[in-house]
Amino acid sequence: MELDDLRNSWTKQPTPALNTEDIRKSMSETSRPVVKKMLNKLLIESIAFSLMGVFYYGAFDGDQKPVLLNLLLITALLLLVSHHLILYILTKNVILKTDLKSNLLASYQRLRTHAMISLCIRMLTAVCILCFFGSVITWNSSKLVKLGMIIVFMIAAIWYDHDLWMRKLKKLKEVIQDLSAGNEKK
Amino acid sequence: MTETDFLSFIDQHQAIIHRICRLYCDSQEDREDLCQEIIFQLWRSMKGFDQRAKPTTWMYQIALNTAITDLRKKKRQADLTPILPQATTSEDDEEQVKYDALRGALKQLSEGDRSLMALYLDNLSYQEMADITGLSVSNIGVKLNRIKQKLQTILNLK
Numbered sequence: 001m002e003l004d005d006l007r008n009s010w011t012k013q014p015t016p017a018l019n020t021e022d023i024r025k026s027m028s029e030t031s032r033p034v035v036k037k038m039l040n041k042l043l044i045e046s047i048a049f050s051l052m053g054v055f056y057y058g059a060f061d062g063d064q065k066p067v068l069l070n071l072l073l074i075t076a077l078l079l080l081v082s083h084h085l086i087l088y089i090l091t092k093n094v095i096l097k098t099d100l101k102s103n104l105l106a107s108y109q110r111l112r113t114h115a116m117i118s119l120c121i122r123m124l125t126a127v128c129i130l131c132f133f134g135s136v137i138t139w140n141s142s143k144l145v146k147l148g149m150i151i152v153f154m155i156a157a158i159w160y161d162h163d164l165w166m167r168k169l170k171k172l173k174e175v176i177q178d179l180s181a182g183n184e185k186k
Numbered sequence: 187m188t189e190t191d192f193l194s195f196i197d198q199h200q201a202i203i204h205r206i207c208r209l210y211c212d213s214q215e216d217r218e219d220l221c222q223e224i225i226f227q228l229w230r231s232m233k234g235f236d237q238r239a240k241p242t243t244w245m246y247q248i249a250l251n252t253a254i255t256d257l258r259k260k261k262r263q264a265d266l267t268p269i270l271p272q273a274t275t276s277e278d279d280e281e282q283v284k285y286d287a288l289r290g291a292l293k294q295l296s297e298g299d300r301s302l303m304a305l306y307l308d309n310l311s312y313q314e315m316a317d318i319t320g321l322s323v324s325n326i327g328v329k330l331n332r333i334k335q336k337l338q339t340i341l342n343l344k
Contacts, residue, residue, distance in 0.1 A: 003334055006284050011205075013281075018196075023200075024193065025222075028226075031222065032226055033223065096234040099318060100318055104251060107251060180321075
């Protein structure tokens, strides 16, 4: 099969035809799949952390702790829940450089910043929660087990998050390197 | 460009977006999501668009950047099985076989190579490809030759 021949098949293949209304809908921020996905995550995490908040108050002597510690925990949970929103706000500005290579490089830099922000938020939250639990708690074996489980879960979650970000960054870097290989200045 | 101009521009050139979505996505749902995201990014970036540049150059840049950087890659690349051509008789079927063979082969290329092929398949000149990608014209030529050879090998192996 010859490539030029195949090229004709590629361009001849029919494509969907969006009408004006479909296009207009796509221009709206709220109908973006990424926004819908983020709102779903926000809802699920809000419910999960609200339940956790209710649970901690009874099970981990939350009512006996200083207000400052309780505030620290609430701030940490809010930060965790809203971090998708924070990342979304940071991506609001569209990257528009002079060409694809520069666009991809700028996207890579932005993704790296997002990865750092996201991981810092996760770690900060974990530290806040651990400080909260470790501060004035009256330790017994049952509470130590619960704390241990939380620590393991947090480390695993942060590690998983880190791994995901690294994979995304590596993939994008490979595309940029692939595209830039052997290129001299125009 | 006013909203009306933008709508008419997208309406006129939407095939470019659909072909890029087809190149990067396997499922219909992913293609629709990507198409929607590309139109949104085009709309948002319109203010920063240099009016002296060709609008389609800007469209290719944004569309390819969105397709490559979009983060739902795993789902999109789930099915990388090459589509094998089957014996048929009619002319339409023959076209479809060629298309399926090409699509299967394109899926085996890296994403960077695929972006260059998207431009090559749309019959763009080397200069236009250089303007869109930021690569030099000579490098475009070298890269395209290498990619074409790779594609030819994949297609002949089938």
